[in-house]
Amino acid sequence: MTRLEHDPEFDFEFLFEFDQGGEAATEHYGYAPSSTSSALPLPAAHTSLAAPCHDLQTATPGISAVPAAGHPSGYGGAVDSGPAGYFLSSGNTRPNGAPALESPRIEITSYLGLHHGSSQFFHDVEVEDVLPSCKRSPSTATLTLPSLEAYRDPSCLSPASSLSSRSCNSEASSYESNYSYPYASPQTSPWQSPCVSPKTTDPEEGFPRGLGACHLLGSPRHSPSTSPRTSITEESWLGARSSRPTSPCNKRKYSLNGRQPSCSPHHSPTPSPHGSPRVSVTEDTWLGNSTQYTSSAIVAAINALTTDSLDLGEGVPIKSRKTTLEHVPSVALKAEPTGEELGVTPPTSDLPPEEFTFQPLRKGPFCEQYLSVPQPPYQWAKPKSLTPATYVSPSLPALDWQLPSHSGPYELRIEVQPKSHHRAHYETEGSRGAVKASAGGHPIVQLHGYLENEPLTLQLFIGTADDRLLRPHAFYQVHRITGKTVSTTSHEALLCNTKVLEIPLLPENNMRAIIDCAGILKLRNSDIELRKGETDIGRKNTRVRLVFRVHVPQPSGRTLSLQVASNPIECSQRSAQELPLVEKQSMESCPVGGGKKMVLSGHNFLQDSKVIFVEKAPDGHHVWEMEAKTDRDLCRPNSLVVEIPPFRNQRISSPVQVSFYVCNGKRKRSQYQHFTYLPAHVPVIKTEPTDDYEPTLTCGAVGQGLGPLPRPCYSQQRTVPPDPGSCPVGGFAPCAQRSNLMPTPPSASPKLHDLSSAAYSKGLASPGHSHLGLQPLAAEDPTLREVPRPLAMQPGSPEQPPPALLQPQ
DNA sequence: GAGCTGGAACTATTA
DNA sequence: ACTAATAGTTCCAGC
Numbered sequence: 088m089t090r091l092e093h094d095p096e097f098d099f100e101f102l103f104e105f106d107q108g109g110e111a112a113t114e115h116y117g118y119a120p121s122s123t124s125s126a127l128p129l130p131a132a133h134t135s136l137a138a139p140c141h142d143l144q145t146a147t148p149g150i151s152a153v154p155a156a157g158h159p160s161g162y163g164g165a166v167d168s169g170p171a172g173y174f175l176s177s178g179n180t181r182p183n184g185a186p187a188l189e190s191p192r193i194e195i196t197s198y199l200g201l202h203h204g205s206s207q208f209f210h211d212v213e214v215e216d217v218l219p220s221c222k223r224s225p226s227t228a229t230l231t232l233p234s235l236e237a238y239r240d241p242s243c244l245s246p247a248s249s250l251s252s253r254s255c256n257s258e259a260s261s262y263e264s265n266y267s268y269p270y271a272s273p274q275t276s277p278w279q280s281p282c283v284s285p286k287t288t289d290p291e292e293g294f295p296r297g298l299g300a301c302h303l304l305g306s307p308r309h310s311p312s313t314s315p316r317t318s319i320t321e322e323s324w325l326g327a328r329s330s331r332p333t334s335p336c337n338k339r340k341y342s343l344n345g346r347q348p349s350c351s352p353h354h355s356p357t358p359s360p361h362g363s364p365r366v367s368v369t370e371d372t373w374l375g376n377s378t379q380y381t382s383s384a385i386v387a388a389i390n391a392l393t394t395d396s397l398d399l400g401e402g403v404p405i406k407s408r409k410t411t412l413e414h415v416p417s418v419a420l421k422a423e424p425t426g427e428e429l430g431v432t433p434p435t436s437d438l439p440p441e442e443f444t445f446q447p448l449r450k451g452p453f454c455e456q457y458l459s460v461p462q463p464p465y466q467w468a469k470p471k472s473l474t475p476a477t478y479v480s481p482s483l484p485a486l487d488w489q490l491p492s493h494s495g496p497y498e499l500r501i502e503v504q505p506k507s508h509h510r511a512h513y514e515t516e517g518s519r520g521a522v523k524a525s526a527g528g529h530p531i532v533q534l535h536g537y538l539e540n541e542p543l544t545l546q547l548f549i550g551t552a553d554d555r556l557l558r559p560h561a562f563y564q565v566h567r568i569t570g571k572t573v574s575t576t577s578h579e580a581l582l583c584n585t586k587v588l589e590i591p592l593l594p595e596n597n598m599r600a601i602i603d604c605a606g607i608l609k610l611r612n613s614d615i616e617l618r619k620g621e622t623d624i625g626r627k628n629t630r631v632r633l634v635f636r637v638h639v640p641q642p643s644g645r646t647l648s649l650q651v652a653s654n655p656i657e658c659s660q661r662s663a664q665e666l667p668l669v670e671k672q673s674m675e676s677c678p679v680g681g682g683k684k685m686v687l688s689g690h691n692f693l694q695d696s697k698v699i700f701v702e703k704a705p706d707g708h709h710v711w712e713m714e715a716k717t718d719r720d721l722c723r724p725n726s727l728v729v730e731i732p733p734f735r736n737q738r739i740s741s742p743v744q745v746s747f748y749v750c751n752g753k754r755k756r757s758q759y760q761h762f763t764y765l766p767a768h769v770p771v772i773k774t775e776p777t778d779d780y781e782p783t784l785t786c787g788a789v790g791q792g793l794g795p796l797p798r799p800c801y802s803q804q805r806t807v808p809p810d811p812g813s814c815p816v817g818g819f820a821p822c823a824q825r826s827n828l829m830p831t832p833p834s835a836s837p838k839l840h841d842l843s844s845a846a847y848s849k850g851l852a853s854p855g856h857s858h859l860g861l862q863p864l865a866a867e868d869p870t871l872r873e874v875p876r877p878l879a880m881q882p883g884s885p886e887q888p889p890p891a892l893l894q895p896q
Numbered sequence: 897g898a899g900c901t902g903g904a905a906c907t908a909t910t911a
Numbered sequence: 912a913c914t915a916a917t918a919g920t921t922c923c924a925g926c
Binding site: 513515516609611612613625626627629659660661662665753754755 | 916917918919920921922
């Protein structure tokens with residue numbers, strides 16, 4: 088097969104149509120309700136993505152399970168003849184403009200709530216938003232965050248709540264910064280978001296829409312008020328701490344050593360992330376300040392609540408929860424009342440039927456996921472403070488979706504890669520600053536091909552750097568850095584447990600952004616691993632990537648989403664100091680005979696470093712291992728010259744993908760790097776991924792500016808099945824992630840593909856599959872997570888197969 | 897004084 | 912079960 092044959096799919100893009108026309112929606116999946124879109128300036132539409140996007144993704148599983156008569160699930164939902172996907176029925180819009188869901192929707196299983204409670208939640212919020220302002224419930228102001236806090240898992244909040252991150256502040260600061268944001272204009276503001284009601288008259292109007300309101304950016308931890316700190320009294324703060332799960336206390340015995348006097352929450356050295364802001368925010372303070380809060384603030388608060396709920400679902404570390412349980416009585420008491428206080432009112436008749444359907448889902452499975460936690464009494468539908476315009480439909484791709492880095496004239500490229508090492512900070516620490524570039528300065532990202540005058544929003548989140556599909560990293564979160572040294576405005580958003588930094592991409596800057604505002608926060612493994620549904624382990628899972636996304640509005644009203652991931656970044660202090668790291672290799676392949684010299688550049692190379700070539704069987708075990716000769720004399724801490732060993736089989740007929748790693752000791756090994764042995768006498772096959780696009784392909788958009796060597800090679804980016812022919816997708820070099828890194832080959836003219844029904848219906852057709860099949864199963868369904876992914880889904884594969892082909896098996 | 901950093905102590909986990 | 916090695920967290924100190 089040839090790639091060309093599949094180009095259309097290969098290059099597929101995620102085109103999200105806001106359905107302004109109303110019909111397109113049917114063709115593309117999951118889309119923003121026309122109403123919403125119509126009300127919002129295009130730019131706004133993409134800016135923030137929102138939770139909604141998660142809705143889709145999260146919802147998918149559940150939805151897909153349903154016969155979905157005419158209800159395409161989320162993005163993939165497109166059913167050829169069916170009604171517009173998800174929220175798209177153009178003709179079926181709610182009074183408020185929000186598209187009405189079709190009856191079948193009821194079939195959505197609770198599953199949605201289970202893993203995507205957040206989305207659901209968002210959805211609810213959105214729904215609420217849709218409600219006329221007159222219907223808003225004043226009760227919003229009565230939201231008793233503290234109670235909710237009790238449930239909240241600090242860890243979940245940790246990112247935001249962490250003192251170190253000064254989330255409270257940062258959040259607040261975010262808002263503040265937003266105010267100052269030059270592009271606050273509703274029309275042009277990069278922050279604009281479909282989520283935010285354009286009609287808002289709130290003071291915060293200038294503030295990045297969507298971001299504040301929709302995204303919760305306002306993370307719960309962040310006091311809605313602009314000055315969280317002030318609103319937090321010392322007492323409340325301490326109190327909050329006390330509630331902290333303080334995992335360390337449970338584990339550590341510093342007290343015994345005298346190092347840490349007490350584990351008492353009150354004395355906890357590390358202010359509980361969770362605690363705090365929320366808990367610390369007394370009703371009084373909240374209410375008191377609330378007056379100054381705009382609807383956005385309220386939204387943020389609501390979001391916070393939602394976040395909590397989310398946390399309960401996914402984000403809340405059980406450990407924390409356990410702690411909470413220890414205080415169950417109080418918690419329960421608090422929580423219950425809170426719900427009451429919240430004045431959560433059951434969905435009223437005002438709400439479209441569709442929206443009601445969500446109720447059960449949310450409460451049921453969603454909460455069940457957190458068995459140990461008392462169920463929050465509050466109801467999702469409650470928040471009604473949002474303006475109609477704030478309704479946001481789930482339209483943007485979920486964070487764990489694999490998106491291309493370029494499409495048509497557009498290309499999102501990392502002009503300057505981040506350093507391969509960046510010590511992440513814990514919540515208990517102060518910030519360790521922004522991620523830097525290896526040559527000094529900071530990473531730079533630029534969107535090429537965009538000629539409009541409308542600013543866009545660049546999103547940044549911390550993604551994984553393992554061999555699986557790129558997805559938000561469970562143990563790391565992006566941390567917004569502010570200060571004199573930070574020149575780039577940014578805003579924090581929280582999407583389903585993942586912090587997203589939103590940075591303006593301005594035409595006057597050539598759509599180029601210097602990422603000097605992004606730090607990395609490390610969450611305690613124990614907190615994350617214990618949360619239900621989390622299957623990833625934190626131990627030795629210390630590599631991340633910066634993932635950038637941009638949503639480009641298309642003339643057609645659709646939105647093109649592009650994504651690019653940086654080179655891996657080692658975030659562990661120890662690993663960074665001890666483990667060898669290969670950043671680049673001078674060659675990607677050579678004939679089976681070997682003998683050629685390959686230069687590795689990276690870190691922590693020793694004269695005693697060994698380079699081991701390995702061929703792995705599909706099941707992971709090593710079929711062949713060979714130590715390559717290294718030139719000790721040429722060995723430098725940052726470079727190593729190695730002679731390619733001959734492959735075990737000199738008669739291969741097709742390229743064979745092997746791996747190699749640098750070893751400094753028993754357990755000090757670098758990540759696997761990939762290398763391809765080519766048949767000795769067979770001409771290089773054009774389709775061989777590695778060779779064709781060598782220079783650019785290299786990590787495509789990602790690799791530039793890294794040095795003399797052709798390209799950085801990271802295992803996760805370049806994994807090619809040993810035998811291309813065995814690829815389930817037949818010829819496609821299967822690799823979702825690759826797409827992010829590798830530009831389309833010249834021969835394959837980029838085409839703007841939208842996630843049309845055609846493409847997605849295939850993948851979505853079968854119930855139970857995640858939309859597009861691109862979405863990491865794991866993220867959605869723990870059970871699926873355990874299932875080994877077919878090679879076709881491996882990120883490292885050379886090319887990204889069509890969505891339809893990437894379905895999990 | 898706060899934010900960054902580099903180091904290292906101390907605990908937890910794994911081999 | 913015990914010990915050593917390794918990894919994760921937290922704390923300290925200097926800039």
